[in-house]
Amino acid sequence: MIFETALEIIDRDGVDGLSIRRLGKALHRDPMVLYRYVPHKTDLLDGIAEEVLSQLRVDTTAGDWMSQLRVVAHDFRRLALAHPHVVPLLVTRPLSTPLALRPLGTLRPLEAILTLLTRAEFAPAEALDIYRSFFGFLHGHVLTELQEVVEQPDETDDVLRLGLHRLPLREFPLMRGLAPELASYDGAAELERGLDILLAGLQANLRPHGGSIDES
Structure with missing residues (x-):
């Protein structure tokens, strides 16, 4: 309930409009009580990022990894458009935090996509390369789309x-x-065009271990 309400405040007033005092007022709780759960505003922001990313679903059992990445891309874009003020918490804020120190909820999409790709018989290092290329493109797209x-x-x-x-x-x-x-x-439409180019390039340069390159 804390993070859901905090997300509502950010959606309405932006990150700068969120404070423990305002959150306490919205929840009809003493702000001092909330400090037991979120000692710092950074903890609150991390929880909001986890709240949003928990809605990003990755079907790790999908047989077609490229189709599943398309689904994930459009789902991420949907979340970004629904919560534009949260996008910096999802895209730029994690860059200032070492990977192992990031909230676990923000790492689950990475683990899920690595699982999807390794099940498609990509080597773990190749799966990581695909993830980095995919989300690098996706983050750039949503930041561009949200520009006025x-x-x-x-x-x-x-x-x-x-x-x-x-x-x-x-x-x-x-x-x-x-x-x-x-x-x-x-x-x-721009997202689809970008995915066409990205996925075609990945498919041309990387092959699952169980696959083969047609040299005919």
Whole structure:
């Protein structure tokens, strides 16, 4: 209940809007009592990250590892869009914490994907390479998608909507020329295109131990 309520506060007011005092008020509890469960705000933030990632399901028994990674990717994107203020806790905050010191709940997707891939007969080191490439792409995608690109939503001209008219034309002709594409960004479609490229590259360069490369 503590982390669920804290997540509601962050969804509404952002990470800066969360404090033990506000959480206590929302729970109708004395803030001093909450310190028994979450001694520091960092513990609270770690618990929220675990709360969100507990919703990320990985079917470790799936027979098609690439299809399962697509499912995981879209599920992660769904969680990111549902809780945009939490994304830094999932993507950038862990980078400042040694792997073994991160909350166990944030490590379970890693273990699950390693299990999926080793069951597909990838060597553990190769499974780790796939995981790093996969989540490196996925984190970059959600951070890009959550960036606000439209400056003037009431404008009908894409260059004006995006504020690209402020860029010197001679220095940024390609960027200004891509205004329609930038303005019509489709996160789900872009994710699929990126996954096509990533998974095709992984499939071309890595093979499960039980598989073979067609040299014909």
